[in-house]
Amino acid sequence: MASRIFYERVYRIEEDFEKISEELYDLEFSNFYSLENDEGKFLILVSDKPEELKYLEEKLTFSKEFVEQRKTNSEDWIKNIITKPFEYIKGVYVDPDHHDNINAEHVIRIVPGLAFGTGLHVTTKLAGEMLRKYLKPGMEVLDLGCGSGILSILAKKLGASKVLGVDNDKIAVEVARENVKLNNVENVEIRESNLLRNVTGKFDLIVSNILAEILIEALKDIKNYLKEDGIVILSGIIDSKLHLFENLNVIEHRRKAEWNSLVIKP
Numbered sequence: 001m002a003s004r005i006f007y008e009r010v011y012r013i014e015e016d017f018e019k020i021s022e023e024l025y026d027l028e029f030s031n032f033y034s035l036e037n038d039e040g041k042f043l044i045l046v047s048d049k050p051e052e053l054k055y056l057e058e059k060l061t062f063s064k065e066f067v068e069q070r071k072t073n074s075e076d077w078i079k080n081i082i083t084k085p086f087e088y089i090k091g092v093y094v095d096p097d098h099h100d101n102i103n104a105e106h107v108i109r110i111v112p113g114l115a116f117g118t119g120l121h122v123t124t125k126l127a128g129e130m131l132r133k134y135l136k137p138g139m140e141v142l143d144l145g146c147g148s149g150i151l152s153i154l155a156k157k158l159g160a161s162k163v164l165g166v167d168n169d170k171i172a173v174e175v176a177r178e179n180v181k182l183n184n185v186e187n188v189e190i191r192e193s194n195l196l197r198n199v200t201g202k203f204d205l206i207v208s209n210i211l212a213e214i215l216i217e218a219l220k221d222i223k224n225y226l227k228e229d230g231i232v233i234l235s236g237i238i239d240s241k242l243h244l245f246e247n248l249n250v251i252e253h254r255r256k257a258e259w260n261s262l263v264i265k266p
């Protein structure tokens, strides 16, 4: 990845990191990480726009003590991250670093970076659980809004024959490509695309974890990208938007916190 300048705003925190993550994701901000050392627990917000960091600071409700703001470049930033492996979904661990001896069916390496999809957010967990249940070996899979590429990599590890991950964010595309390389998975292509515009071919399974309104837009012509009997896993639907999905042929509905995931057969 080409080197870019970023600003990091560091806070000392007390609260549970998962709770803090939820709040940040609700503000649609995913460029942050945590750090724990002898001096305490820290939250680091990262952006190339310092005004974005100030804006977030005003919005965030959990208690935090400002420590410093520093300038860094993308390579240093990624090198400095220290994070532990965690169980993303049953039997699948995400390891942000090189840890040996993780006792799991599958280990996915995801470098916490400038793309949504560390595996900590409940919408990514729900999508992962549905993939685990519905993906059959040999299926061709489309990951619409791939972010870090976590679901594309998971789909391949679960036995997909071919995966296409697309995102309209250039940085997400770069990050996802790096993560695909890091995981040594073959037949996983990452492409820039605004929803389905740059997608070709038909798939057995489409998974998409994006905000509700964007999912609704994607559903308009999703059938053209599905094989016969193909299914779609939707995630990222907040309770207040669930009514938008009322008339679909739903095979399964799961809910965690205020987030919903639907498996549909269009």
Ligand SMILES: C[S@@+](CC[C@H](N)C(=O)[O-])C[C@H]1O[C@@H](n2cnc3c(N)ncnc32)[C@H](O)[C@@H]1O
Binding pocket: 115, 116, 117, 118, 119, 123, 124, 127, 144, 145, 146, 147, 148, 149, 150, 151, 166, 167, 168, 169, 172, 193, 194, 195, 196, 209, 210, 211, 214, 236
């Ligand atoms: C909530 S994140 C999901 C990332 C990852 N798939 C996961 O489950 O953690 C949604 C992703 O969709 C992408 N996205 C939003 N609108 C899009 C669009 N119109 N076309 C393609 N991707 C889009 C965002 O850039 C972001 O990376």
